Amino acid sequence: MTHPGYIDRCYQDIDLDKVERVDGYEVTKEDTISFAEMWDQMDFHIDEEKAKGSAHGALIAPGTMTLAIRIKLLQSQGINRRVLASGGYDEIRFAKPLYVGDTVHLETKCVDKRLSRSKPGMGVCRLYSEMFNQNNEPVLTMFDTILVEVDPARPAE
Numbered sequence: 001m002t003h004p005g006y007i008d009r010c011y012q013d014i015d016l017d018k019v020e021r022v023d024g025y026e027v028t029k030e031d032t033i034s035f036a037e038m039w040d041q042m043d044f045h046i047d048e049e050k051a052k053g054s055a056h057g058a059l060i061a062p063g064t065m066t067l068a069i070r071i072k073l074l075q076s077q078g079i080n081r082r083v084l085a086s087g088g089y090d091e092i093r094f095a096k097p098l099y100v101g102d103t104v105h106l107e108t109k110c111v112d113k114r115l116s117r118s119k120p121g122m123g124v125c126r127l128y129s130e131m132f133n134q135n136n137e138p139v140l141t142m143f144d145t146i147l148v149e150v151d152p153a154r155p156a157e
Contacts, residue, residue, distance in 0.1 A: 007078030010151040011123030014110050022073040023105040027061055032100050035065045060097040066140050067092070070131055073106040080148075084122060087145040095138040102133045115156055116147065123148050123156065 029048070036045030040062035043050035051059045061069075067089075098104070108129045116122040125148055131140040150156045 004076050005078050006081050008082055009080050009148075010082050010154075011113070011115075011125070011148045012151055012154050012156060014113060014123075014125050014148065016110050016113060019107050019109045021105060021107050022076055024103065025069055025073055025105075026103045027069070027098055027100055029059060029100045032059055032061050032065065035068070036062050039064055056097050056099075059100040061100070063092075063094050066094060066098050066131065067142075069098075069104065070106060070129060070140060070142075073104075073131075074108065082149040084119075084147040084149065087124070087147060090143040090145070092142040093140070095141060096133070098131075098133070098139045102139070104131050104133055104139065106131050111143075115150065119147065121150050121152065123150050 033046050036042070042062070044054040044056050044060055045051075045062050046059075048059055051057070106129060108127050110125050111128045112126040114124055116124050125146050127144045127146060129140070129142050129144065130138050133139050
């Protein structure tokens with residue numbers, strides 16, 4: 001796997017309500033089964049024949065894999081070395097199953113930001129993400145709160 005490289009986006013570089021889109025992850029049968037055999041062995045994730053007889057009608061990716069694909073898409077543009085941590089995910093919704101063969105894109109925007117009260121030199125950004133399949137149907141919606149370095153050479157508010 002190729003490393004995507006690094007980017008340096010500080011708190012001041014994250015704009016409120018600016019939608020950032022990342023295209024192009026295809027959900028493969030091999031990746032889905034491999035991930036599910038390790039982390040979520042439900043029949044509709046690992047057995048194609050049993051999945052056909054399930055309510056889903058075909059193999060689907062585990063929810064945890066869908067979350068991992070979100071991170072992969074975010075980092076495909078470069079790993080932001082200025083993000084210290086995620087403070088947590090909120091309101092995670094798997095709106096529709098993510099099927100083998102789907103190609104997804106991700107849209108993310110910062111919906112709130114403020115300077116950290118407890119960590120000087122850091123900002124708190126609340127991101128809203130939506131992942132869509134090739135039919136532009138949402139498969140994932142969620143919020144993620146991240147802690148990001150403030151550039152001390154620039155005004156922060």
